Amino acid sequence: MTAFFFFDNLEVRNPDALAEYAERVAPIVAHYGGEYRCVGGAAEALEGEWRPTYPVIIEFPSVDKAKAWYASDEYAPLKKLRLSAVTCNGVLIEGLPNA
Numbered sequence: 238m239t240a241f242f243f244f245d246n247l248e249v250r251n252p253d254a255l256a257e258y259a260e261r262v263a264p265i266v267a268h269y270g271g272e273y274r275c276v277g278g279a280a281e282a283l284e285g286e287w288r289p290t291y292p293v294i295i296e297f298p299s300v301d302k303a304k305a306w307y308a309s310d311e312y313a314p315l316k317k318l319r320l321s322a323v324t325c326n327g328v329l330i331e332g333l334p335n336a
Contacts, residue, residue, distance in 0.1 A: 239296055239332030240303040241274070246291040246325045254322035262315050269306035270298040300331055 249255055266273070275294040282288045297303035306312055307329075319325075 238299060238334050240298075240300040241330045241332060242271075242293075242295045242297070242303055242307070242327060243330060244293040244295075244325050244327045245289045246277075246293065246323045248290075248324040249322065250324065251322040254318055258315055258319045258322060262312075262319075265309070265311045265315065266295060266306060268311070269309070270302050271295045271306055296332075300329065303329055 263273070272295065273293070274296050275292055277291045277293065280289040280292055295303075297306065307316070
């Protein structure tokens with residue numbers, strides 16, 4: 238069953254740190270089977286009041302793989318770097334069962 242990390246970067250406090258994060262994170266995401274599906278694409282609210290500021294969506298093959306990436310030793314210093322650079326919200330969403 239797939240899983241999606243959805244991050245919404247609300248405010249960038251340190252653009253240089255965020256740029257460093259962006260340069261280094263993709264290989265670690267890929268190591269855990271993750272693929273970026275959206276990085277800052279335009280968001281249009283069609284229902285309700287929610288308006289993502291800078292959405293990032295990463296698809297993983299499973300919830301376990303997504304959690305393993307997020308908690309990994311490889312990602313830990315980059316997570317710390319990202320959190321120092323931005324104010325954001327992040328959620329892990331379980332996908333539909335594989336057909």
